[in-house]
Amino acid sequence: MTGMKKKAAIIGGGVIGGGWAARFLLNGWDVAIVDPDPQAERKIGEVLANARRALPALYDRALPPEGRLSWHDDMADAVADADWVQESVPETLTLKHKVLGRLSAMAPAHAVIGSSTSGFKPSELNAEGARAIVAHPFNPVYLLPLIELVGEAETCTRASKLLRDVGCHPLTLRKEIEAHIADRLLEAVWRESLWLVKDGIATTEEIDEAIRMGFGIRWAQMGLFETYRIAGGEAGMKHFMSQFGPALSWPWTKLMDVPEFNDELVDLIASQSDAQSGHMSIRELERLRDDNIVGMLRALRRTKTGAGGVITAHEATLPAPVPGDLPGDLPVTGDRQVPTSWADYNGHMNDAEYLRAASDATDRFMEMIGADTDYIASGCSYFTVETHTRYLAEVHAGDRLRTTTQVIDGTGKRMHLFHRLVRGDGTLAATVEVMLLHMDLTTRATCNPEGIVAERLSRLAAAHADLPAEGSGRHVGQRSKPAVEPA
Amino acid sequence: MTGMKKKAAIIGGGVIGGGWAARFLLNGWDVAIVDPDPQAERKIGEVLANARRALPALYDRALPPEGRLSWHDDMADAVADADWVQESVPETLTLKHKVLGRLSAMAPAHAVIGSSTSGFKPSELNAEGARAIVAHPFNPVYLLPLIELVGEAETCTRASKLLRDVGCHPLTLRKEIEAHIADRLLEAVWRESLWLVKDGIATTEEIDEAIRMGFGIRWAQMGLFETYRIAGGEAGMKHFMSQFGPALSWPWTKLMDVPEFNDELVDLIASQSDAQSGHMSIRELERLRDDNIVGMLRALRRTKTGAGGVITAHEATLPAPVPGDLPGDLPVTGDRQVPTSWADYNGHMNDAEYLRAASDATDRFMEMIGADTDYIASGCSYFTVETHTRYLAEVHAGDRLRTTTQVIDGTGKRMHLFHRLVRGDGTLAATVEVMLLHMDLTTRATCNPEGIVAERLSRLAAAHADLPAEGSGRHVGQRSKPAVEPA
Numbered sequence: 020m021t022g023m024k025k026k027a028a029i030i031g032g033g034v035i036g037g038g039w040a041a042r043f044l045l046n047g048w049d050v051a052i053v054d055p056d057p058q059a060e061r062k063i064g065e066v067l068a069n070a071r072r073a074l075p076a077l078y079d080r081a082l083p084p085e086g087r088l089s090w091h092d093d094m095a096d097a098v099a100d101a102d103w104v105q106e107s108v109p110e111t112l113t114l115k116h117k118v119l120g121r122l123s124a125m126a127p128a129h130a131v132i133g134s135s136t137s138g139f140k141p142s143e144l145n146a147e148g149a150r151a152i153v154a155h156p157f158n159p160v161y162l163l164p165l166i167e168l169v170g171e172a173e174t175c176t177r178a179s180k181l182l183r184d185v186g187c188h189p190l191t192l193r194k195e196i197e198a199h200i201a202d203r204l205l206e207a208v209w210r211e212s213l214w215l216v217k218d219g220i221a222t223t224e225e226i227d228e229a230i231r232m233g234f235g236i237r238w239a240q241m242g243l244f245e246t247y248r249i250a251g252g253e254a255g256m257k258h259f260m261s262q263f264g265p266a267l268s269w270p271w272t273k274l275m276d277v278p279e280f281n282d283e284l285v286d287l288i289a290s291q292s293d294a295q296s297g298h299m300s301i302r303e304l305e306r307l308r309d310d311n312i313v314g315m316l317r318a319l320r321r322t323k324t325g326a327g328g329v330i331t332a333h334e335a336t337l338p339a340p341v342p343g344d345l346p347g348d349l350p351v352t353g354d355r356q357v358p359t360s361w362a363d364y365n366g367h368m369n370d371a372e373y374l375r376a377a378s379d380a381t382d383r384f385m386e387m388i389g390a391d392t393d394y395i396a397s398g399c400s401y402f403t404v405e406t407h408t409r410y411l412a413e414v415h416a417g418d419r420l421r422t423t424t425q426v427i428d429g430t431g432k433r434m435h436l437f438h439r440l441v442r443g444d445g446t447l448a449a450t451v452e453v454m455l456l457h458m459d460l461t462t463r464a465t466c467n468p469e470g471i472v473a474e475r476l477s478r479l480a481a482a483h484a485d486l487p488a489e490g491s492g493r494h495v496g497q498r499s500k501p502a503v504e505p506a
Numbered sequence: 507m508t509g510m511k512k513k514a515a516i517i518g519g520g521v522i523g524g525g526w527a528a529r530f531l532l533n534g535w536d537v538a539i540v541d542p543d544p545q546a547e548r549k550i551g552e553v554l555a556n557a558r559r560a561l562p563a564l565y566d567r568a569l570p571p572e573g574r575l576s577w578h579d580d581m582a583d584a585v586a587d588a589d590w591v592q593e594s595v596p597e598t599l600t601l602k603h604k605v606l607g608r609l610s611a612m613a614p615a616h617a618v619i620g621s622s623t624s625g626f627k628p629s630e631l632n633a634e635g636a637r638a639i640v641a642h643p644f645n646p647v648y649l650l651p652l653i654e655l656v657g658e659a660e661t662c663t664r665a666s667k668l669l670r671d672v673g674c675h676p677l678t679l680r681k682e683i684e685a686h687i688a689d690r691l692l693e694a695v696w697r698e699s700l701w702l703v704k705d706g707i708a709t710t711e712e713i714d715e716a717i718r719m720g721f722g723i724r725w726a727q728m729g730l731f732e733t734y735r736i737a738g739g740e741a742g743m744k745h746f747m748s749q750f751g752p753a754l755s756w757p758w759t760k761l762m763d764v765p766e767f768n769d770e771l772v773d774l775i776a777s778q779s780d781a782q783s784g785h786m787s788i789r790e791l792e793r794l795r796d797d798n799i800v801g802m803l804r805a806l807r808r809t810k811t812g813a814g815g816v817i818t819a820h821e822a823t824l825p826a827p828v829p830g831d832l833p834g835d836l837p838v839t840g841d842r843q844v845p846t847s848w849a850d851y852n853g854h855m856n857d858a859e860y861l862r863a864a865s866d867a868t869d870r871f872m873e874m875i876g877a878d879t880d881y882i883a884s885g886c887s888y889f890t891v892e893t894h895t896r897y898l899a900e901v902h903a904g905d906r907l908r909t910t911t912q913v914i915d916g917t918g919k920r921m922h923l924f925h926r927l928v929r930g931d932g933t934l935a936a937t938v939e940v941m942l943l944h945m946d947l948t949t950r951a952t953c954n955p956e957g958i959v960a961e962r963l964s965r966l967a968a969a970h971a972d973l974p975a976e977g978s979g980r981h982v983g984q985r986s987k988p989a990v991e992p993a
Contacts, residue, residue, distance in 0.1 A: 033739070034737065037706045065559065066930055073969075110749070113990050118527060128791070138632070157720035157721060158737055161718065162723075163723060164726070165715070165716065165719035165720035188715070188719045190715050193706055193708060193712075194705070194707050196702075196707050200707065200712070200713060201716045201720050203698050203718065204695045204698055204713075204721075207694035207697070207698045208695060208730060209730065211696070212688050212730055212731070213692065215687060215690065219680055220679060220680055220687065221679060221680060221687050222730035223732075224731070225677060225680075225687070225937050227686060227730060227732050228677055228812075229687040229729070230688070230725050231652065231725055231726060231727060231813065232650065232651050232652035232675045232677070232813055233650050233651075233652035233688050233817070234644060234688055234691075234725075235722070235724075235727075235729065235793070235812075236726045236802060236813060238725060238726070239723045239725070239798075239802060240798035240802065241791075242715065242718045242722065244699070244710035244711075244714050244775070244778075244782065245710075245782065246795075247781050248779050248791065249791050249795060250521065250646070255776070255788075255820070256775060256776045256780070257776045260772045260776065261772070262597070285747045285748070287748060288743060289743045291731075292731050292732075292743040293743070295731065296731075297726075301735070301740055304728075304732065304735065304736050307811065308736060308745050308808055309811060310808070311727035311806060311811050312724070312727065313803065314802075314806065314808055314809075315801075315802040316722060317805065318798065318801030318802045318804065318805045319801065319802070321797070321847055322797055322798055325715075325718040325719060325722075326717075326795065329719070360805070360808055364879070364882055364887075365882070365887050365889065365947070368895065369865060370861065370865050370868075371859075371861040371864075372858075374858040374895075378856060378857050378858040379856075391752050395851055395852070399849075400852050402852065403984070404896070404897050405894075405895065405897065405980075406857065406861075406893075406895045406897075407894045407895075408892065408893045408894075409891070410891050410893075413950070417949045428709075433983075435983055438837075441993065452982045453982070462850070463900070466804065492983075493892075493981055494894065494980055495893070495939045495941050495979070496892070496914075496915070
């Protein structure tokens with residue numbers, strides 16, 4: 020998110036176009052939409068509502084302010100000054116030729132023209148003179164980082180950089196091929212699954228269970244080959260290949276043949292799908308899917324695996340929190356949106372998550388005074404010995420939550436902090452008082468900090484000494500003047 | 507885990523047999539292993555070490571005590587009194603016939619005889635008189651719940667019940683077919699992927715990225731059909747089918763043909779896999795995979811989706827914590843193993859997770875006094891207004907952590923609790939003092955509890971009134987006689 024404000028033009032809405040719009044908009048880009056569907060504004064509005072709920076919840080830092088969203092009847096209008104033009108019209112080659120041809124003529128020369136096509140090759144898309152590349156996303160576009168890029172090398176390089184800026188993971192193909200990579204694998208599974216349903220081996224629901232109770236869980240974090248490398252055990256990949264290679268000549272798939280696509284097959288699949296998922300609306304399924312994906316991606320953040328690593332790398336490029344309109348001249352040690360997973364059965368942020376936010380703020384404060392990753396690697400750290408939290412106001416999923424940190428005492432081995440958690444509307448939601456001690460990580464015994472850490476801490480302690488710290492020094496249940504409101 | 511202690515016999519070790527052994531053993535079954543491999547004890551020991559680290563971390567309640575593990579040269583010895591006999595010998599039909607024939611003769615009549623075969627049908631396995639069913643697991647067997655069952659109906663029903671008791675998700679096929687369900691889908695992806703590598707479209711690493719950055723994340727929580735139902739949007743599954751059905755006749759897969767399995771292909775795959783993953787040992791990859799899976803499954807617990815629902819359903823059958831050797835005559839409100847994801851950069855349980863454990867204990871205590879899910883649904887609950895935590899000892903991933911709860915005050919709308927977090931070795935790791943207020947969930951205002959909740963709370967308050975509560979009533983930084991050790 021460096022440099023000048025960027026603009027994307029989205030040609031064709033629907034679920035995919037709307038997902039692209041959300042991805043750019045929530046990363047601070049202006050977005051201009053062209054979509055002839057009279058329902059476009061409502062449909063894309065619903066995708067945006069889902070995205071606003073889910074995408075920021077992946078991050079422990081606030082995304083930049085949203086860009087400006089505009090609607091256009093005129094394509095030329097929409098693509099003016101655009102840095103990225105994304106075509107997501109229906110999968111018909113003649114239509115793609117027409118739209119991409121016009122976009123190529125009208126868009127600025129520096130703009131990437133991407134097509135969301137699932138199957139067409141760039142040579143097919145550009146057969147009538149367009150200059151598009153394939154930029155193939157995966158639904159939900161605002162959450163899944165993968166974008167397959169195929170086409171002219173320099174444009175793909177430029178596209179990669181822009182996509183990384185909005186938190187995506189561009190994957191550039193070495194050669195063009197029908198359906199790129201992922202959709203070839205999906206098509207294989209789709210065809211085999213249609214056979215299994217048609218032949219009465221399993222229902223749609225049973226096939227879904229066979230996926231998500233087993234290999235689906237593996238594939239969210241490692242792919243096919245790394246998983247099989249592990250399966251090969253100590254003997255490795257060659258051993259795995261020699262064990263399972265012969266199966267290639269066995270009748271383990273019906274893919275030498277294609278099931279006939281007729282009304283009977285469509286009715287069979289559709290009725291089984293209704294029985295499986297018909298008790299939930301598409302909107303409910305989307306939200307369940309998004310909550311699950313956010314939760315899993317937050318789990319993958321911890322080990323920086325796959326999409327988890329994409330998020331932490333993107334987060335590092337987001338602007339650090341700034342004091343802004345927060346009370347006092349205190350360091351801002353947190354600025355985030357509250358993820359759905361932090362809410363509990365009472366419909367608000369769970370009590371333990373207040374301490375999670377405060378613990379993150381302590382980490383950030385430690386970095387500020389130089390007690391950072393390198394410092395910890397060198398053998399010293401701070402350990403928490405006591406905390407006291409006052410819950411002053413309810414906080415809900417989706418709320419913005421900012422944290423300031425005041426030093427109460429920084430003498431010797433002690434670091435006594437007072438965090439304030441402030442809601443988006445300026446309400447003080449909680450105070451968290453924390454006592455930490457400086458530790459030698461080898462002996463697990465306390466010791467005094469030295470050098471820059473001691474200096475910075477005592478400088479901040481002196482600067483904060485005269486500021487009020489109302490609510491510190493309390494014990495649980497103590498009567499106080501400004502009565503504690505429950506949160 | 508009801509009824510008499512159960513026994514499993516594991517015939518053939520390796521990664522799969524070891525995974526089966528771990529699944530049974532950690533769920534309290536006795537396990538007898540027969541494996542001619544001189545390295546078997548070491549290899550299975552390593553699988554068990556991984557399982558002990560990962561499986562209990564899925565649950566917020568302790569698993570039953572481990573069963574007894576024994577090693578046998580003699581098959582008859584191993585299968586005596588077994589309730590389940592699992593064959594995981596190499597994938598050769600003549601070997602399967604020999605082993606399954608002997609097992610069928612020697613095993614008790616009531617025992618399920620399961621084969622881990624990836625591809626053979628029960629009619630093939632039992633062609634020479636054995637009475638086996640297919641019970642096909644997925645690696646890592648101790649974490650992934652799916653077991654595909656194929657074979658005689660009554661045996662499959664009996665097998666399903668036993669598998670659910672050890673936290674698995676049995677999926678019974680409607681008809682037998684080569685490679686069952688999941689391996690057919692995997693074989694299709696495997697064949698297509700081999701083509702992509704062979705044709706130079708992508709490397710093994712790029713294919714893995716194409717999976718785990720996109721559809722792999724979807725498939726961990728919903729499968730193929732439910733995902734496509736959402737993709738169809740409001741128009742539903744028929745719309746999706748009509749949109750993507752025609753692709754069945756397009757050249758989106760090379761599966762009409764099979765790549766030739768030769769040394770060249772094996773070398774190509776193996777060398778790309780080395781470049782991709784060779785910087786990590788198999789052991790390191792396994793632990794990374796397990797940490798990721800545990801984290802994702804814990805995320806899926808929240809919505810009870812897929813494997814997350816299997817875990818919560820299984821957890822509900824686990825015995826509730828009992829006082830045992832904990833100090834005082836206090837209700838035990840928690841008993842769990844600390845998951846790896848609760849540890850932080852200091853190599854111990856993160857400070858916020860102490861409050862997580864205490865918050866879970868508060869929930870459990872609320873259930874005990876009748877402020878349970880129904881009560882909350884009826885419109886009342888308790889909200890936390892203040893907490894104070896003393897960190898007295900370090901806790902590490904894998905440690906057992908039990909919690910007791912003492913009532914300090916239960917008059918009027920106040921519920922003042924004092925949780926003690928006790929480590930497996932009996933050390934008091936933390937005290938967490940909590941003040942909650944009883945709330946009307948509609949008005950979000952405080953009110954007094956009534957009926958059973960008020961009664962039970964005051965009865966416990968009276969019973970706990972004379973017990974010491976050392977460390978309560980403190981404010982942060984207060985000097986105290988038993989000096990606070992950092993944690």
